Amino acid sequence: DAEITVIGNTGDDFKVHGLHVSPDLDSVTYSLANIGDADRGWGLRGESWAALGQLGRLGAETWFQLGDLDLAMHILRTERLHRGRPLSEVTRDLTQRLELPVRLLPMTDQGVATRIHTTDGRDLHIQEYLVREACQPEIATFEFRGAERAQPGPGVLEAIRQADLVILAPSNPIISIGPILAVPGIRAQVAAATQAVAVSPIVGGRAVKGPAVAMLAALSLPISPGGVAACYADLIQLLVIDELDREGRSEVEALGIRTHVCDTMMVDTKAAARLAAAVLSAAGLSQAVAP
Incomplete structure (x- = not known):
């Protein structure tokens, strides 16, 4: 079986009611532990909101919604960080408790x-x-x-260096992947990787999820796989794009990046498994991917 390491973005981390919340690390954890709420797209399945309601009644801000079950992760993380344990160690312990099938490494133990x-x-x-x-x-x-001022988290550079394939997931290239690449040493290590592939989060001129369109526009980049390729031009050899963007292949290939066209919409776990298999195949690797 393939050994998979996920390097998680911690640029989203912040304090909510004194608790250290790591939105991206938790989204990855809940999803891969199969306890996330797929319909809502964030948080935990079977969540309740009693604590949030009480916080509101007591006059606290409630624009960032923390569910009752979700609070357990943030309370334990905060308590252990206050005891001086690094985020990487806390993340390892919590993900092991939830039997995560991959290794999840924060991009850094320092605050970004x-x-x-x-x-x-x-x-x-x-x-x-x-x-x-x-x-x-x-x-x-x-x-x-x-x-x-940050340093790559423990194991991050080694994981990239030893990988047969580095995949830049179809996340926002600016606010999800960008913070990871901004940590000194990580971008250079990805550029030196054996092979690096990205999956475009722009399909048919629209973002699959989130504000990627506005952010590419703010950087004067085209709202297309070509704009995504421009973010990664010094890093990747291959960009996987959706069938709707087949006609835009030349825009990517003009940057010296090969393209592979397939259905990239992960509407369910079977579609996600098909995309994973397509990415591996396009990269010249053969690996069975279970849905």
Whole structure:
């Protein structure tokens, strides 16, 4: 069986009611542990909201919704971080408890915050922009605050160095993959990898999920696989694009990046398994992928 390591973005991490919340790490954990709410797209299946309701009654802000079950992860993470344990160690322990079938490594143990600078002069944490402001403010610039002082988390560079294949998942290339690549040493290690492949999160001129369209536009990049390829031009040899974007292959290939066309929409676990198999095949690797 293939050994899979996921390097998770911690640029979304922030404090909610004094708790250290790691949205991207938790989304990966809940999804791969098969306990996430697939219909809602975040959080835990069977969640309840009694604590959130009580917080609201007591006058607290409730724009970032933490469910009753979800609180357990944040309470334990915060308590262990306060005892001086690094995020990588805490993440390893919690994911082992949930029997995660992959190794999940935070990109760094140091604090990095993705910030959105808006055209009206505001400096917003990425979660404030995404959730509280519902992606409405116009973006001026992006910042990965603290990234220049951060170091790759334990095992991160080794995992990339030893990998037969590095896959940049179909996440937002700017705010999901970008913070990881901003940590000194990670981008260079991906560029030196045996083989690196990305899957485009732009399909038919639209983002599969989230505000990638507005963010590519803020960087004056085309809203197409070509815009995604421009973000990764020095890193990848192959970009997997959707069938709807077949006519745009030349835009990607002009950057010296090969393309592979297939159905990239992961509408269910079977579709996700087909995409994973297609990516491996396009990269010249043969591996059975269970749905």
